[in-house]
Amino acid sequence: MEKSGVFYYVLVILDTLLSYIFLRRNKRKPQKRAKLPPGSMGWPLVGETLQLYSQDPTVFFASKQRRYGEIFKTHVLGCPCVMLTSPEAARFVLVTQTHLFKPTYPKSKESLIGPSALFFHQGDYHIRMRKLVQASLSPEALRNLVADIEAMAISALDSWAGGHVINTFHEMKKFSFEVGIHAILGHLEPHQREDLKKNYSIVERGYNSFPTNLPGTPYKKAQLARKRLSKILSGIIGERKEYRSIGKDLLDSLLDSKDDKGEFLNEDQISDNIIGVLFAAQDTTASVMTWILRYLYDDSKLLEAVKAEQKAIYQSNREGHQQLTWNQTRNMPITYRVIQESLRMASIISFIFREAVADVEYKGYLIPKGWKVMPLFRNIHHNPDFFADPQKFDPSRFEVKPKPYTFMPFGSGVHACPGNELAKLEMFTMVHHLVTKFRWEVVGSQSGIQYGPFPIPLLGLPAKFWKVSTP
Numbered sequence: 001m002e003k004s005g006v007f008y009y010v011l012v013i014l015d016t017l018l019s020y021i022f023l024r025r026n027k028r029k030p031q032k033r034a035k036l037p038p039g040s041m042g043w044p045l046v047g048e049t050l051q052l053y054s055q056d057p058t059v060f061f062a063s064k065q066r067r068y069g070e071i072f073k074t075h076v077l078g079c080p081c082v083m084l085t086s087p088e089a090a091r092f093v094l095v096t097q098t099h100l101f102k103p104t105y106p107k108s109k110e111s112l113i114g115p116s117a118l119f120f121h122q123g124d125y126h127i128r129m130r131k132l133v134q135a136s137l138s139p140e141a142l143r144n145l146v147a148d149i150e151a152m153a154i155s156a157l158d159s160w161a162g163g164h165v166i167n168t169f170h171e172m173k174k175f176s177f178e179v180g181i182h183a184i185l186g187h188l189e190p191h192q193r194e195d196l197k198k199n200y201s202i203v204e205r206g207y208n209s210f211p212t213n214l215p216g217t218p219y220k221k222a223q224l225a226r227k228r229l230s231k232i233l234s235g236i237i238g239e240r241k242e243y244r245s246i247g248k249d250l251l252d253s254l255l256d257s258k259d260d261k262g263e264f265l266n267e268d269q270i271s272d273n274i275i276g277v278l279f280a281a282q283d284t285t286a287s288v289m290t291w292i293l294r295y296l297y298d299d300s301k302l303l304e305a306v307k308a309e310q311k312a313i314y315q316s317n318r319e320g321h322q323q324l325t326w327n328q329t330r331n332m333p334i335t336y337r338v339i340q341e342s343l344r345m346a347s348i349i350s351f352i353f354r355e356a357v358a359d360v361e362y363k364g365y366l367i368p369k370g371w372k373v374m375p376l377f378r379n380i381h382h383n384p385d386f387f388a389d390p391q392k393f394d395p396s397r398f399e400v401k402p403k404p405y406t407f408m409p410f411g412s413g414v415h416a417c418p419g420n421e422l423a424k425l426e427m428f429t430m431v432h433h434l435v436t437k438f439r440w441e442v443v444g445s446q447s448g449i450q451y452g453p454f455p456i457p458l459l460g461l462p463a464k465f466w467k468v469s470t471p
């Protein structure tokens, strides 16, 4: 080898070495300045997963918060995590520095819902899908759904009446499914609705089970049901392409959408988002509605106040001969405070997951790239500094607006819930017909919580309903 050749190679090696040292230095920089948050990583591999799941998660988080403060580290479900319990920290992750934290879900769950569903994404694709979902669930769009949702609430309540015991949560799930399907896909043939319902419930069961490909397991059955769902949706999409409806539901918006290059969404993208929105809509709304019934049943004075408010509307609608209007649902202040307080007390989405896409520094602490980050909504909603006597169900606390970022039942920032107006519309409509025309009794004396996976009243709140003749 010539001398100049050797010199060249020495230069290359030196250069590589120098850049390596420089890069490492740069990479280390935040580590030098910032230290990891306080906390315990638990046992090797399992971390603190067993501690988290062997007790009420609220107790686990609260004891950590007492010990370490607003930010602490732990290791759960195979991942190192940083947990955040202050409004400022939640704002940092979800709003001001949202580009540094991406949504993260286990692959097994992502594949069941469909990897193109908007909540797995961030950036341009997420923005595009979110606009479509938001528009189809906006107050303007929902105004056209009030009458249909009202009819669904009446029919659900009528089917519960007669004094037999029902599982309130299961019945609320049926109602929120019907509403969700209607908002997303409009009117369907009964057989299409039944097929969707049947296969969707198999997917749902598998979603919360151990992911394995072994035949006969709930997860494997869910994978097969998910394929059938794609087929059913493909049929519905095909029909819709041929016969466009007059109204504009989410499916219409998805079919019309073009990107900057004029490309339409493909069928998988459309189905994944339909299943995704349905998934986000059903259990969440059903859990909160079940809690509302529990809280109203436990406080007869409050129930009387809600009844009085609703009866005034009922009477102005000629004893229910006129339909409920959108504006009336926006003018139910006592009921609205009950909904807000139920959302706070039950905090059914106790926390959410994000993943740091780079090393991030927050208040002198390092959140390393790849670590999970969890804003703990429930801890914020139950912090006595923001909500006095937090364990007390007291809707009147919402006569005063909560401080910014202390009340986030629907999340915050770019991934905040686009379905919150629909969820509220369902709740207002259900409460209106429930308290004006029915009485109910909770069966059994149990008052605990069950996780399925959202917190719900024990056993789904078994209850009996009767229609009252004179409201």
Ligand code: HEM
Pocket (backbone or CB within 6 Å): 103, 118, 119, 120, 130, 133, 137, 180, 183, 276, 277, 278, 280, 281, 282, 284, 285, 288, 348, 349, 352, 353, 408, 409, 410, 411, 412, 414, 415, 416, 417, 418, 419, 420, 422, 423
């Ligand atoms: C009481 C009922 C509901 C609650 C408490 C709730 C709560 C939430 C929360 C906390 C988020 C944010 C998740 C995150 O940041 O990772 C979210 C997102 C979402 N919700 Fe809801 N939700 C409810 C009902 C609904 C309904 C009825 C729909 C649709 C019809 C819906 C559709 C969605 C969608 C599509 C997202 C993802 C948004 C995105 O990633 O941009 N939700 N929801």
